[in-house]
Amino acid sequence: MRILIVDDDSLNRFLLLHMLEQKGYVDCYEAESGHEAVSLAKRINPELVLLDVMMDDMSGYEVAPILKGQAGDIYLPIIFITALDDEESLVRCLEVGGDDFVAKPFNKTILAAKISAHARTRELSKKSYEQNQQLVFYRSAVEREHKIVEHIFSNAVTNDKKLLPYLDFTLMPATDFNGDLLLFSASPNGGLYYLIGDFTGHGLAAAIGALPVSQAFHTMASKGLSVFEMAQTLNETLLKLLPGDMFFAAAIVHVSSSGTRFEIWNSGMPDLLLFDLYGQVIKRFGSQHMALGILEPHEMGKDVQWHQGLVGERLLAFSDGVIEITDDEQNMLGEEPITDWVAQKADISVSELFEHITNFSHNTDPLDDLTCVSYTCQSLSALARRQQVTHVPFNLNLTLDAETIIETDPVKSVINMVCSQIGMYGLHARLFTLISELYNNALDHGILQLDSNLKHSPEGFEAYFDLRMQRLAQLNQAQITITLTYEPTQRRLIIVVRDSGAGFDYQQYSKQVDLENCFGRGIQLVNELSDSVRYFESGNAVEVTINV
């Protein structure tokens, strides 16, 4: 322990030094004036000071506060050694920052006991100072973490701005980010998707989960996947990524291009409420699945809820933070007030709902994030028109000879080529069905001369396909051409399929499709899935257009 002795009397200094040495304190320094004490203390950083009061240049009363000031945050014990014994002087010793006093001539035992007592206090002070430093460090680390979380959220969790007119939503994060997530994306089929979710846990852990969820969601939305497939993929991703005690409650909604049909997957979120035009709840979509990131893929259920709504009906979804917010007396809000507020004003906006909620909670800081999103059934045709589609015109020409026809199935390749163009991905399922129908008609009827009447009976149905295989294997002279032309100005895709067969009398071909028959549906599908169909030449060529 480093002790500084300050006294202008050399005899006193000698006595103190001697006494300290006897008690085992060998790291001692002497100052013979106030000024020297101040400058020496700066250099040696004493751990305890024995200070005389009466000195010529500066009194101990003046020196004490300076030394205390220099010592900073750690407690520096200052013990006055004084010949003064009047109350006032002793009180003053403590008032100026001294911690104790010993009368001159000093009693060795008492002084030694006091030194060791103050040494203990200093140790405590040192420890608490170190702990304090650690706390400051951790606190700034946490603050930094939160900044990272905010940064990640503002940069990585992006949403499609052109959907803003269609969704009414508010996110009110708790002071400490708690893992609510709202994602939305246009669907390539002209509809839209949104996801409202809530991670268990908070801070960086939740934000890390939000990243892959956001990216996977947008990728899957751009491919037009079903809400079930989305949930399945997110579940698998999170299962791999999240620690066992963390998971993600989420509801995923797909709104079809009509703007009125919903598909809803709800895993662990509060009921989504469907209101009619008068603000009455007419249907609820409760959670049917465990939150994502818990179950193995094969354990997952597949149930998706769907609803064909009417224009003006409204689907409201919120995170549990909303219904679990409490008032001053710890009463939870619950769902009922929300339905009441909508019943009072059917077209209430989400921000108006939040006004009600903050009135209820009397503006106390929410413990959990609050998120609410509302979609009102409406036409989405304007949205479909805003979908970006490639401006590059293209022409794709496939000429297939007998050998290629036998060995390959060109339909998937054609789809892949077309759907890799910007904005075309959403057409994939429709194009598959169209081109598959046209190609199979050309092959089955044009080239292989198969008769659909065969398919009347179950046995005939099988026989038809056997015969097809047989004739296909024997094929040696044939040609089918598939031409796809895209006109970006009209946003129109024209498909022409032509075969080397004899064609058919298309003027006569307008029979009503019989539901019982296992055939005849192909043409019906082509008619319904395209914008125009035209046969020409001898009926061996067909042109179909699609507006993109």
Added chain:
Amino acid sequence: MSLERRFSADKKQLTVVADEVFDFGKVQDFRVAFSTDIEDVEAVIIDLHKTAYMDSSALGMLLNMQKLLSGKVTSFKIINTRPQVLKILQIARFDKKFEIT
């Protein structure tokens, strides 16, 4: 390649899971999937959760299955249809012949 199929514990319900592409190339596989070991089967479920592409031959195959099993199987369901596939089923009015969810 055979199709994924599952029986309920009492063997009364058979689920057949169709592949990503459900077209004439699956005629044989589909036939095998719905017609083998079905002595006790009373309900057939066709799970289309993997199916992204479908054409009219798949529709024919479904109807053909229904015809072949009628009298024996009393319930036919099509489940987990994607929007694009559902549209095809709806155009073909399959909702009148199958329970589609």
